[in-house]
Structure formats: structure tokens, C-alpha cells
Amino acid sequence: MSFSESALPFEDIRNLVKSMPGPDEDALQAVKARDAQLTKPAGSLGKLEELAEWLAAWSGKSSPKVTRPLVAIFATSHGVADKGVSAFPSSVNAQMVENFAAGGAAINQICRSNDIGLKVFDLAVEIPTPSITEEDAMDEANCAATMAYGMEALAGGVDLICLGEMGIGNTTVAAAVLNGLFGGQAADWIGRGTGVDDAGLARKREAVEQAIARLGNEKDPLEVLRKIGGREIAAMAGLIVAARLQRVPVLVDGFVTTAAAAVVYAMDPTGLDHCQFAHISAEAGHRRALETMGKEALLDFGMRLGEGTGAALAAGIVKAAAETHNGMATFLQAGVSSKDA
Helix, strand or coil, X not given: CCCCCCXXXXXXXXXXXXXXXXXXXXXXXXXXXXXXXXXXXCCCCCHHHHXXXXXXXXXXXXXXXXXXXXXXXXXXCEHHHHHCCCCCCCHHHHHHHHHHHHCCCHHHHHHHHHCCEEEEEECCCCCCECCCCCCCCCCHHHHHHHHHHHHHHHCCCCCEEEEEEECCCHHHHHHHHHHHHHCCCHHHHCCCCCCCCHHHHHHHHHHHHHHHHHHCCCCCHHHHHHHHCCHHHHHHHHXXXXXXXXXXXXXXXXXXXXXXXXXXXXXXXXXXCCEEEEECCCCHHHHHHHHHHCCCEEECCCCCCCCCHHHHXXXXXXXXXXXXXXXXXXXXXXXXXXXXX
């Protein structure tokens, strides 16, 4: 997906958002019609039935399947990490990218158990963005280019995308983005992230407050993103938009990936209809963000790791929903009497 040679790169993004398609009603109705004939009481599979309908509506397939799911992890570094907002140093970023490649991270095991592909996108891990307390994270051209880079994660026929991220300090950045988009106080959005102590939590609150003060009255979602966001948040926001355009359903992971989704939501409240929120993070700000957007999570496992781990777990359920819908026999096929017989 390429952009025009525009002097205003964000206009290309805005135009893409304006052109996002709605659900495929024919595919949706086909799934509902088949579901009514399956060998079970109506509604007895609950959320699995809803997920099959969601897959059909946003993939455009009347027999929805998930055969090429992918977890896309976007890794980067943040200058704000130097403010003591995390329990871990920024050197962990490059080390974790190596750990992903070696198959040693939690996400590797979950992907293996659910037969899900995994790609890690290194967004200049060795070069942190400026601290959002002092400078803009990106200029407009770099932010738009990073969003475009995220869009490329769909290459290769992916039919379900799971968002993941890695970046020490990025729960601070995500809290700032959500605070900038949805208002409130910094304390409403921060949490302990990687496990900071009380002093670290106070530094985190102060960092978000400084970022918001520097943001001023700016309300444009893309400007909020570039000024106080991060590369991984920009890339994931771009990927969400591209997935809608290419009819690929999306599973949003936790707190940081939700900040990326919130950027799209702030541009168009219907812009996340092709997304499911995989789980509710242990970060208190995540629950607040979902409530603000009127969204519900599929799982609540008390997780706060990131890496796309919650999305990968939810992908197994989405795959099961598709297999159940397509594989079950109808009353006629099975020779089973329906309630109307």
C-alpha cells in the first residue's frame, strides 16, 4: 500500500480511513441462515456463534475460515524509558527481539500451540524516539511512513491478524496517548506496567502529565499519535486501517495495542468494527479505554505481558468458532429432528 507524494502525509491516512468499507451483509446473512439449521438449539454456542458471524461480515466469506492467522509484533524503543518509568532497562528491547527469533518467549509457545504464524517487525529498536516529556516522538512524515510500514504486515494472504508489541516504556506512552485522546487525569490511565514500585509509578504519572501538558489543546488523533505516541503504536494503527481495507479481521491484544486502536476509533468510531478485543489487561487504564469506546474483551486472564499473547490465545477461540460453524452438520444432513419437525 503506497501513499501519494503529498506535502501533507496525514491526508493520505485520513483518506484511507474515509474509504474503509462496511460489513459484507450477504456473507453475514449466509452464516446466520446456516447457523439456524445446525444440530444445536438456537444460540446455544453463544459467543462462538457471534464470532462466526463477525468473521463472515469482515472477511466477506460466507463460509468463514482461519487458515493463515498471524501474530505481528512491532518492537521499538522509547526515550521516556530513561525517566525511570519501567522496572526494566531499554537494553531488554533488543534482547527480547533476539528471544523471539530464538523461539524462547511466551508468544512463541502460544503461537506454536495454536498453529499461528509469528513475525517480528523491528522498528529501529536501537534508536529510541525522543522522550515524549520533552519532544515530539515523530514528525508527520515519519509517523505516516511508520503507519504505512505497519500496513505491510498483511502481505502473504493473512486472514486473521493479531496485534502484538514490545518496547520498554510503552505502557507510559500508551497511557499518554489514551489520556490525550479521551481526557481525564494521568492517574486514570497509568498502571504498573512491567512491575514498577510506587516511586516508579509516581515517575510514570509525572511523565504522562508532562507529555499531556506539552500536547496542549491538540485533539487531532494523528497529531496526538505523532507527538506523544511511539513507532509501534503508529505501525499498529496503520495495520488496523489496512486490515479493514483488505477485509482481514483483527484481534487487538492488550493495553498498548488498544492505544493504537483508539487512534483509529478517534478518527472514526466505526473504524474498529472489524476488530475484537482479545482480553482485558491487568492495567487499569485498559478497562477504562474499552469502556470509553464501548468495547468488550473476550478473555479476562489477568495478563499484562504484551507480545500479542492475549490475541494469540483468542485466535484459538476464533479458529474454533469458524471450524464449529463450517464443520457441524445441519439437521437435514444428520437426519436429526429439529424442534419444528
